[in-house]
Amino acid sequence: MNLAGMTPEDRDALAGEYVLGTLEAREAAAVAAALPGDAALAEAVAQWEARLAPLTALAPPEAPPPELWDRIVASLDPAPAPKPRRSWLARLRDPWRITAIGGTALAAGLAAFILLRPEPAPRLMTVLLTEQDQPAWLVEADGGGIRLASLNPRPAPEGRALQLWALPQGATAPTSLGLIPAQGRISVSPATIRPSPGMLIEITLEPPGGSPIGRPTGPILFIGRLAPATGS
Amino acid sequence: MDAATDLTPLLSAVANGDRQALRAVYERQSVRLFGVANAILRDRDSAADALQDAFLRIAQRAHQFDPDRGTAEAWLAAIVRYAALDMARARGREIPTDDPALGDQPVEAEALERVSASAEGRRLHQCLATLEERNRRGIVLAFVHGLSHAQISARLELPLGTVKAWIRRGLLRLRECLA
Numbered sequence: 561m562n563l564a565g566m567t568p569e570d571r572d573a574l575a576g577e578y579v580l581g582t583l584e585a586r587e588a589a590a591v592a593a594a595l596p597g598d599a600a601l602a603e604a605v606a607q608w609e610a611r612l613a614p615l616t617a618l619a620p621p622e623a624p625p626p627e628l629w630d631r632i633v634a635s636l637d638p639a640p641a642p643k644p645r646r647s648w649l650a651r652l653r654d655p656w657r658i659t660a661i662g663g664t665a666l667a668a669g670l671a672a673f674i675l676l677r678p679e680p681a682p683r684l685m686t687v688l689l690t691e692q693d694q695p696a697w698l699v700e701a702d703g704g705g706i707r708l709a710s711l712n713p714r715p716a717p718e719g720r721a722l723q724l725w726a727l728p729q730g731a732t733a734p735t736s737l738g739l740i741p742a743q744g745r746i747s748v749s750p751a752t753i754r755p756s757p758g759m760l761i762e763i764t765l766e767p768p769g770g771s772p773i774g775r776p777t778g779p780i781l782f783i784g785r786l787a788p789a790t791g792s
Numbered sequence: 793m794d795a796a797t798d799l800t801p802l803l804s805a806v807a808n809g810d811r812q813a814l815r816a817v818y819e820r821q822s823v824r825l826f827g828v829a830n831a832i833l834r835d836r837d838s839a840a841d842a843l844q845d846a847f848l849r850i851a852q853r854a855h856q857f858d859p860d861r862g863t864a865e866a867w868l869a870a871i872v873r874y875a876a877l878d879m880a881r882a883r884g885r886e887i888p889t890d891d892p893a894l895g896d897q898p899v900e901a902e903a904l905e906r907v908s909a910s911a912e913g914r915r916l917h918q919c920l921a922t923l924e925e926r927n928r929r930g931i932v933l934a935f936v937h938g939l940s941h942a943q944i945s946a947r948l949e950l951p952l953g954t955v956k957a958w959i960r961r962g963l964l965r966l967r968e969c970l971a
Contacts, residue, residue, distance in 0.1 A: 576963040580934045581832075581873065582941050582956075585881040606861050608963075611970055613866035614913030616873070617906035618936045619831035621823045628826075628840050629818055632847045633811075729841075757882040758841075785845070787882035 563594050563601070575604035579612055585787050593687050593695045684755055686784035687711075688763065696782055697744075697763065700789075701755030706737060708761075710744025716765070722781070723770050727760040728753050734762065739770050759786045799864035800857075807855035814851055821865070825872045832876040832938030838883070839876070846875040873938075880938045919969035927962035930955060 563571065577583050578591045595602045688697040690712075698709045708724060716722045724746060725734035737748045740763065753759075764771070765778035799820065805813035822843065829846070830839035849871050857867050907913045920928050926948060933939045939947065945955040 572967075573960050573963060576967070577960065579870075580931065580959070580963065581877045581938050582934045582944075582959060584940065588877070588881065609866060609870045610862045610912070611916065611966065612935055613862065613869060614907050614910060614916045615932065615935045616824075616828050616866075616869040617909065617913065618932065619827045621827040622830050624822050624826035624843055625836065625840050628822070628843060629815065631840075632818070632844050635844060635848060636811075636851060758879070783848070785878060785882060787878060 563590065563598070571601060572604050575601060576608045579605060579608035586789055589685070589687060589787075589789075596689075596694045683789045684757060684759075684786040685789045686761060686786050688761065688782035688784040690782065697784075699761050699784060699786065701786055703749075704754055705747060705749045706755050706761075707747045708737075708740065708745065715742060716740075719768060720778070721766050721768050721770055722763050723766045723776070724748075725762050725764065725776060726750065726753055726755070727762070728756060729758040729760075733775055734760070736770065736774065739766075755786055757786055757788055760784070761786060799868075800859050803854045803857045803864055803867075806851060807857075814847070817850070817868070818847065821868055824865075825868060828869055828872050829876040831936050832873065832880055834937075838879055842876040842879045843872065845879070846872040849875065873935075877938055915970060916966075919966050922969060923962050923965060924958075926950070927958050927965075930959045931962050931966075934959065 563574075566574065574583075574587075574591065578588060583591065591601070591605075595605065684701040686699050687695045688699060690696045695711045698711055700707045700709075706726065722740040724737040724740055726737055727734040731753075735750060735753050737750055738746060740746055760783060762776070762780050762783040764776040764780050766776070767778075771777045799817065802813045802817050802820075806817060825846065826839055826843055829842040830836060833839045833842060846868075850868065853871070857864060908917050920931070923931070930944050930948065933944050933947065941956050941959065942952060944950075944959070945952040948955070
């Protein structure tokens with residue numbers, strides 16, 4: 561979709577369709593990504609929002625689940641990591657033994673992965689925005705791999721690191737995908753999780769070397785949810 | 793208490809990181825906003841996920857709310873709709889649309905009364921009334937229930953191209969009528 565090459569009339573209609581919600585994922589993502597740098601388009605979207613807003617009254621009001629506010633608070637402040645409990649197995653055996661068991665299990669998992677050759681998954685993507693809604697990072701995933709590219713490279717603050725995390729839907733704690741190198745690109749194939757639609761991708765500010773506890777300790781700087789890149 | 797005059801200062805407090813203000817916004821608006829998300833997703837669990845996403849965005853973007861450009865209620869509802877639509881798209885919009893009540897009921901008197909509660913709503917209602925029935929239904933199905941062009945075309949048994957063209961025509965006629 562070439563936004564710049566459109567007539568003003570077509571751009572206004574596109575803004576209307578964006579607000580109406582009929583655009584497919586890729587078109588909607590293109591409009592959302594263009595908005596911060598395109599004041600005229602943003603104005604057209606704001607006008608359509610104002611025109612159509614009274615229609616939201618057609619949705620019957622309904623009480624949300626009672627625990628939802630607590631979930632919102634929990635996602636605003638990622639909880640500190642629970643103290644790892646040493647299992648009876650860990651107490652009985654020395655750490656090297658555990659690592660060996662883990663390694664075997666991992667190898668078996670890899671073999672199963674290679675043997676089973678899962679169905680090719682749809683390409684997923686999301687754009688992580690800054691607080692000012694500037695597109696900052698492009699995240700793409702297909703198969704088991706996740707790629708992150710900076711759209712607006714800026715180094716991490718002095719003495720801090722940017723760490724990438726994935727939170728599959730239904731999971732209670734995010735999984736680290738690693739530290740983001742200075743050049744702003746990273747490509748990973750996590751062993752324990754598979755990219756899936758709805759998975760949250762987030763970047764947090766951490767001490768050098770990354771979070772020492774395996775869960776985010778610093779603020780979430782960027783966040784987005786993977787969605788299928790339809791039409792591609 | 794008037795929701796519109798009430799919400800604007802709350803949102804500026806939210807912009808300054810005031811958690812109590814965010815909670816107050818939630819308490820005043822969550823029933824209405826959960827309804828907006830649930831009308832699009834038609835699944836309470838997904839609607840709760842969408843409302844959670846939306847409140848993260850509200851906390852992050854409250855400083856962007858500009859009372860000169862629209863009401864706080866409209867701003868909040870727009871964020872919830874985009875969060876719900878993102879989720880609907882992420883699920884490939886595999887949301888049952890064969891509920892016979894869908895999109896036919898909104899024209900019920902009580903719902904129209906809610907739309908017409910504001911001056912803007914009354915004007916929009918009058919302008920919608922000038923559209924052909926199928927244009928009006930297409931716009932309502934899309935806006936309220938998050939149906940894509942393809943789903944509307946399946947539901948109203950009309951070719952996709954036709955649906956796209958007359959939804960666009962309906963929007964442009966609305967814009968003229970409201971101008």
